[in-house]
Amino acid sequence: MKPGPLPAVDVPAPNGAADPPRPAPLPDPSEVAPPGPEEPLAVVAAGPAGAGRRQVLAALLGTEPGMLAVPAGSCLVLHHARVPTRAAYVPGYRQPHAYGADPTAAGPALARPPRRVELGLPDPLLRHFAVVDTPDTGSLGVAGAWVLLDAVGRAGALLFVISADQAFTAAELQLLAEVSRTRWRSSSRSPRARSAGRPAPTARPRRRTPVRSTPSRSAWRPTAPRCSPPCPASPPPAGTRCTRRGTPLRRALVGWAADEGLRRASAEPPEPAGTQGRVTVVAGLDPGDLTERLDRQARSCAQRIRQDLALELANIHLRVVQEIVFGVGCSGLPQLLDREMTALSLLATTQCDEAARGLVDGAAARVFGGPLSAGVRRRITRAVRWGLGDHPGGRELDRVLLVTSTAGVAGLAGAGALEALDCFPGAERDELLPPVGVALSGGCWQHWRSPGNDDPNGARSWAQRALREVELELCREVSRRFEVIRLSLGTVLTDAVDHGILLA
Numbered sequence: 365m366k367p368g369p370l371p372a373v374d375v376p377a378p379n380g381a382a383d384p385p386r387p388a389p390l391p392d393p394s395e396v397a398p399p400g401p402e403e404p405l406a407v408v409a410a411g412p413a414g415a416g417r418r419q420v421l422a423a424l425l426g427t428e429p430g431m432l433a434v435p436a437g438s439c440l441v442l443h444h445a446r447v448p449t450r451a452a453y454v455p456g457y458r459q460p461h462a463y464g465a466d467p468t469a470a471g472p473a474l475a476r477p478p479r480r481v482e483l484g485l486p487d488p489l490l491r492h493f494a495v496v497d498t499p500d501t502g503s504l505g506v507a508g509a510w511v512l513l514d515a516v517g518r519a520g521a522l523l524f525v526i527s528a529d530q531a532f533t534a535a536e537l538q539l540l541a542e543v544s545r546t547r548w549r550s551s552s553r554s555p556r557a558r559s560a561g562r563p564a565p566t567a568r569p570r571r572r573t574p575v576r577s578t579p580s581r582s583a584w585r586p587t588a589p590r591c592s593p594p595c596p597a598s599p600p601p602a603g604t605r606c607t608r609r610g611t612p613l614r615r616a617l618v619g620w621a622a623d624e625g626l627r628r629a630s631a632e633p634p635e636p637a638g639t640q641g642r643v644t645v646v647a648g649l650d651p652g653d654l655t656e657r658l659d660r661q662a663r664s665c666a667q668r669i670r671q672d673l674a675l676e677l678a679n680i681h682l683r684v685v686q687e688i689v690f691g692v693g694c695s696g697l698p699q700l701l702d703r704e705m706t707a708l709s710l711l712a713t714t715q716c717d718e719a720a721r722g723l724v725d726g727a728a729a730r731v732f733g734g735p736l737s738a739g740v741r742r743r744i745t746r747a748v749r750w751g752l753g754d755h756p757g758g759r760e761l762d763r764v765l766l767v768t769s770t771a772g773v774a775g776l777a778g779a780g781a782l783e784a785l786d787c788f789p790g791a792e793r794d795e796l797l798p799p800v801g802v803a804l805s806g807g808c809w810q811h812w813r814s815p816g817n818d819d820p821n822g823a824r825s826w827a828q829r830a831l832r833e834v835e836l837e838l839c840r841e842v843s844r845r846f847e848v849i850r851l852s853l854g855t856v857l858t859d860a861v862d863h864g865i866l867l868a
Contacts, residue, residue: 410524645732666843705804
């Protein structure tokens with residue numbers, strides 16, 4: 365699973381304050397590989413507040429809009445199920461929480477808002493793809509835009525819902541431009557968008573009274589030329605059940621899912637080259653020289669990632685301070701910082717995965733005399749991953765870092781703990797390392813909800829201490845990860861040199 369690229373979105377500074385710096389440079393979206401066939405098909409719904417996005421999705425799925433309500437800041441993932449089910453995934457817990465049909469009644473029982481709520485519905489449309497409803501674009505900020513683009517990159521399509529009388533903001537146009545630049549293009553077969561290579565259409569709910577087209581209606585066209593034209597979608601009148609089975613939007617999404625499913629299925633062979641067979645080693649290799657090279661490269665990768673994360677944490681600190689003073693204030697600090705930690709986790713995971721793959725490719729190419737085929741790389745990766753547990757530092761790598769109410773960082777190990785952090789769960793990872801996970805504990809919400817904790821200076825000091833602790837823990841975690849990769853990969857390659865063939 366490859367997280368998508370993270371766009372650099374400018375945040376306007378209020379009251380003449382200095383602009384926060386842009387995030388650290390990241391790969392161009394056009395260079396990111398499209399989602400693999402193992403990634404689940406999904407349509408990510410986004411849009412501004414007041415656009416009727418929940419009503420549009422309810423009409424699309426034939427359910428009541430109240431069923432789609434979730435706490436503010438949480439994502440809603442809708443999938444197919446024979447019996448309606450609902451579960452909330454809360455950071456800090458290894459198991460999902462049962463979530464009743466009335467979210468307002470179940471919400472106070474949770475120490476903090478969930479990262480995602482999964483809702484199973486028996487609608488046949490969800491057999492083709494899942495639907496992910498995200499928070500309003502006006503509340504996303506820089507980090508939220510990163511997370512949204514990552515979800516779109518893995519899901520395959522973005523459904524942007526905006527009312528006919530609303531104007532696109534600069535951040536929304538930037539988001540659509542980033543989506544348009546990516547290579548993971550999907551297909552749409554709506555009556556108004558018949559060319560392939562486009563994401564799902566932009567949905568504009570119709571008003572009961574006619575509304576003239578505004579300049580914003582076509583403002584996105586030069587910014588995102590590859591996006592499909594608007595697809596009108598009328599929300600049903602209040603109090604009526606949504607059963608719009610034959611709408612153009614529904615037909616367009618089903619057509620896209622069929623095309624995208626075939627494209628992904630044919631993108632990679634079922635068994636890549638090199639999965640079977642003998643792989644010989646280059647003659648005359650010195651195991652000691654191989655170990656020294658691997659050690660230098662692993663240390664260099666860890667140092668570079670630590671520097672990038674330190675730079676990003678400095679940018680996060682400036683954005684958080686600006687929001688405390690001019691934006692969300694003290695009460696909104698936990699939600700803001702948790703969203704920043706979500707994006708930071710994606711950045712750390714992406715950089716660790718890319719560096720680990722480069723480490724394996726470079727060292728193995730010297731041993732086997734050339735670039736690795738996909739099958740040989742998979743064999744080496746599995747052998748290295750199998751050997752991680754043989755080293756003391758390789759145990760409990762699937763660990764979540766939780767920011768506590770005292771501005772410290774606590775650890776929670778277990779695959780279930782990491783699963784609770786995903787805003788949109790993807791396919792099973794085929795990487796060397798588990799993802800990096802950072803989140804805020806429920807105690808942070810309880811602390812800053814207290815009426816006595818409304819001092820901006822105290823909030824700024826708390827945020828600075830918390831981010832410093834996160835930086836220290838992430839630096840230790842990155843160093844530990846590349847140390848155990850060095851040891852395990854060195855063992856696999858040294859055994860290959862000693863025996864003359866790859867034993868994996």
